[in-house]
Amino acid sequence: MDIANYIYLSALLFTIGAIGVVVRRNAIVVFMCVELMLNAANLAFVTFSRVHGNLSGQVASFFTMVVAACEVVVGLAIIVTIYRSRRSASVDDASLLKR
Amino acid sequence: MLTAPKLDYALLAPMLIILGAALIGVLIEAFAKQAWRARLQLVVALGAIVISFEQLFRVRNQGSSIAAVTSVSIDGTGIFLQGAILIFAFLGILIIADHDNFAPQASALPGSPEEAAAIQAGKQQTEVFPLTLFAVAGMMLFPVATDFITLFVALEVLSLPLYLMAGLSRRRRLLSQEAALKYFLLGAYSSAFFLFGAALLYGYSGTLSLNGLTDAIRGSGGNDVFLLLGIAFLSVGLLFKVGAVPFHSWTPDVYQGAPTPITGFMAAATKAAAFGATLRIFYLGLDSAQTSWKPIIAVIAVITMIVGSIAAISQRDMKRMLAFSSIAHAGFILTAVVSLNQNALSATLFYLLAYGVATIGAFGVITLVRDSAGEVSDVNRWVGLGKKSPLVASVFSLFLLSFAGIPLTSGFVGKFSIFSAAYESGNIYLVVAGVLTSAIAVFFYLRVILMLFFADSTNDSVSVVIPSILTRISISICALITIVLGIAPSLLFDIAQDFAYFLR
Numbered sequence: 001m002d003i004a005n006y007i008y009l010s011a012l013l014f015t016i017g018a019i020g021v022v023v024r025r026n027a028i029v030v031f032m033c034v035e036l037m038l039n040a041a042n043l044a045f046v047t048f049s050r051v052h053g054n055l056s057g058q059v060a061s062f063f064t065m066v067v068a069a070c071e072v073v074v075g076l077a078i079i080v081t082i083y084r085s086r087r088s089a090s091v092d093d094a095s096l097l098k099r
Numbered sequence: 100m101l102t103a104p105k106l107d108y109a110l111l112a113p114m115l116i117i118l119g120a121a122l123i124g125v126l127i128e129a130f131a132k133q134a135w136r137a138r139l140q141l142v143v144a145l146g147a148i149v150i151s152f153e154q155l156f157r158v159r160n161q162g163s164s165i166a167a168v169t170s171v172s173i174d175g176t177g178i179f180l181q182g183a184i185l186i187f188a189f190l191g192i193l194i195i196a197d198h199d200n201f202a203p204q205a206s207a208l209p210g211s212p213e214e215a216a217a218i219q220a221g222k223q224q225t226e227v228f229p230l231t232l233f234a235v236a237g238m239m240l241f242p243v244a245t246d247f248i249t250l251f252v253a254l255e256v257l258s259l260p261l262y263l264m265a266g267l268s269r270r271r272r273l274l275s276q277e278a279a280l281k282y283f284l285l286g287a288y289s290s291a292f293f294l295f296g297a298a299l300l301y302g303y304s305g306t307l308s309l310n311g312l313t314d315a316i317r318g319s320g321g322n323d324v325f326l327l328l329g330i331a332f333l334s335v336g337l338l339f340k341v342g343a344v345p346f347h348s349w350t351p352d353v354y355q356g357a358p359t360p361i362t363g364f365m366a367a368a369t370k371a372a373a374f375g376a377t378l379r380i381f382y383l384g385l386d387s388a389q390t391s392w393k394p395i396i397a398v399i400a401v402i403t404m405i406v407g408s409i410a411a412i413s414q415r416d417m418k419r420m421l422a423f424s425s426i427a428h429a430g431f432i433l434t435a436v437v438s439l440n441q442n443a444l445s446a447t448l449f450y451l452l453a454y455g456v457a458t459i460g461a462f463g464v465i466t467l468v469r470d471s472a473g474e475v476s477d478v479n480r481w482v483g484l485g486k487k488s489p490l491v492a493s494v495f496s497l498f499l500l501s502f503a504g505i506p507l508t509s510g511f512v513g514k515f516s517i518f519s520a521a522y523e524s525g526n527i528y529l530v531v532a533g534v535l536t537s538a539i540a541v542f543f544y545l546r547v548i549l550m551l552f553f554a555d556s557t558n559d560s561v562s563v564v565i566p567s568i569l570t571r572i573s574i575s576i577c578a579l580i581t582i583v584l585g586i587a588p589s590l591l592f593d594i595a596q597d598f599a600y601f602l603r
Contacts, residue, residue: 014295018288018292021288027280030284034287034291041295042298044298045301048302051302051305052301056301057298060248060301063251063252070255074259075287078262078280081276081279082276095277096273097277097278
């Protein structure tokens with residue numbers, strides 16, 4: 001298969017994620033969309049690594065996975081805390097700061 | 100045959116000391132007695148910062164060099180910004196040590212019996228110290244990183260602790276948690292853009308290092324679509340961190356919701372780290388492609404100055420007002436990114452240090468103005484404060500005058516040098532926009548000062564608490580630096596000029 005298709009897929013996944021963050025209301029879903037964007041970047045890294053024939057891109061994708069895991073820990077901690085005090089994980093409800 | 104990479108631990112020592120102290124801080128949380136924790140954590144944190152600063156001098160005397168297999172470049176700009184970040188961390192931690200600003204138990208529900216019990220038992224928030232140190236380590240790595248993996252990891256190491264720290268406020272906890280949520284979601288969104296930009300630039304050049312990127316641009320070796328999209332996505336991530344319009348919307352909310360000592364530290368140190376990385380990427384990695392990004396960054400700089408200065412006028416909350424003022428300052432510093440010359444670089448270094456010190460001091464003063472329910476950040480309730488406590492009001496006015504760029508304060512020297520560097524590089528419209536928006540900004544700073552001193556107090560519930568000795572030391576040092584740099588700028592300016600270079 002043409003290697004460019006992987007780049008198109010990665011761009012598509014990134015776009016879906018980027019649009020999802022803007023239109024979805026549930027904080028968990030928004031967060032999942034961000035993770036989708038990171039994975040799209042991973043796919044791009046691995047594909048370019050294949051194109052250029054060096055391993056830097058694959059190494060970068062490993063680092064991204066570790067960082068994404070750390071981000072999940074911190075993100076879920078924040079989302080769970082706010083859910084417990086408001087009984088809602090909707091990002092529209094969190095609007096005390098917009099007066 | 101594989102050889103083990105040479106890491107040059109001696110050059111990385113300033114960062115490793117801070118990381119080690121952060122890990123010790125985590126152990127203290129686990130093993131030390133409750134009564135001792137706060138004091139131990141404070142000593143470990145301040146001690147690590149002082150030792151790290153001392154190590155930085157040693158690194159400086161060795162001369163600049165490349166460390167960790169070309170991933171890290173310990174050069175003049177990097178060393179200067181690392182020093183500045185350590186100074187901010189020292190001053191910030193002195194104010195953070197006032198535990199009255201933090202929720203005793205961040206996991207307890209607001210208003211729940213558990214929270215009341217934690218307050219009753221006199222629990223103190225001490226996890227904030229290791230979190231601060233982790234953030235400082237990330238901030239120190241961000242401006243010296245020269246490849247995209249290191250840049251991304253440093254960006255996350257500095258951001259993740261800050262997201263948590265934004266949610267730790269003792270009072271108005273719902274606001275604080277909301278600030279943490281917004282900061283986290285938008286921050287993660289922007290770092291995903293940063294990463295995708297890095298992936299596209301890797302696709303363009305086939306290497307992750309900034310030097311390799313420069314070579315690829317010079318040799319015009321790849322697909323220009325990847326280059327342009329890569330620069331655009333990378334810039335989104337960077338401009339978000341520095342708080343430039345149109346990626347500024349998190350700034351006022353997070354500055355207002357986060358605990359005030361954290362806001363001060365974050366505003367000063369994140370800006371220094373993020374501008375350090377921005378300057379390195381644009382001066383070192385992308386300068387051969389400057390025709391493609393310069394016009395856009397210049398437009399963003401002008402819009403940022405205008406939006407920051409005009410939106411600040413209508414703010415009724417002191418922390419929000421300072422947030423918009425920080426947006427305007429980000430615009431001023433962006434003019435230096437566009438100028439692309441050595442004078443702009445040294446001016447930026449001076450500006451970041453002067454602005455950061457004044458910011459920590461100003462937010463430190465805001466922690467002192469309280470009523471029975473806690474901190475008062477409503478501008479209208481500060482009316483007449485100058486009559487109740489002239490000293491605190493004068494110090495606050497000093498910081499505001501420095502933000503406004505009035506002569507004899509550090510802010511004036513910073514602005515003057517940045518605008519003259521922009522003039523040298525031929526970007527006259529940037530200078531005009533900068534001077535005009537500075538004039539608008541003077542209006543709202545002066546209005547606050549007039550309110551403090553020349554209006555009669557309408558209510559008596561607001562008072563200035565007597566600060567703890569640590570907060571007093573921190574604010575005094577900030578005020579002293581602001582004045583000294585205003586009267587004798589050459590003290591720092593000569594140093595900044597010596598340090599204003601990048602190592603390729």
